[in-house]
Amino acid sequence: MTLSAAQKREITRQEYNANLAECPGHEVLATLSDKWVTLIVDALADGPLRHAELARIVAGASQKMLTQTLRKLERDGLVGRTVTASIPPRVDYELTPLGHSLLPIQRAIKTWAETHIEAVHHARDLYDTAEGQDPPRATPRP
Structure with missing residues (x-):
């Protein structure tokens, strides 16, 4: 078919x-919408880091989650992994050029979240209070 x-x-x-x-x-x-991705990309912005250094910076990420996220980012071409032969082997992670192109966007999202968290918490409180009062559901939510 033409x-x-x-x-x-x-x-x-x-x-x-x-x-x-x-x-x-x-x-x-x-x-890209994964919170660990945002935090790892931000952590790697200033240069290569080892796994343990990333674990200290990206507080709350388990070793397993950090490893899984790094592998996903490596697979997608956003993070490069360099293994240096030593005892024990040294492994460094760094943003690729593609990862660096994502950095301004991810930083903007992170900054927005940090700047607007109080407004979001306030909106959640209002919503939860209204939900507890069992408001009428005649009008569909957008």
Whole structure:
């Protein structure tokens, strides 16, 4: 079947529209929305770090979660892993050029979260209070 130029453009547009369920961008968005990804990318902004150094900076991440997240970032081309032959072997992680291109976006999200946490907590309190009063549900939520 032959497609017109307009049909080809529409197919291409839909292939990478993250709002569409079949878009491969969904996988990337899932990775980027992970809080550990944001914190690790931010931690690696100033240069390579070893696993133990990352664990100290990214407080709350278990060794398993940190390792899984680093592997995911390495697989996606955002983090590079360098093994130096020594006893014990030295392993350093650093942002790749692709990872560095993500840094301003991830930092903006992190800064927004830090700046607006009180407003979010206030909104949650209001919501939870209203939920406890069992408000009418006639109007659908957006």
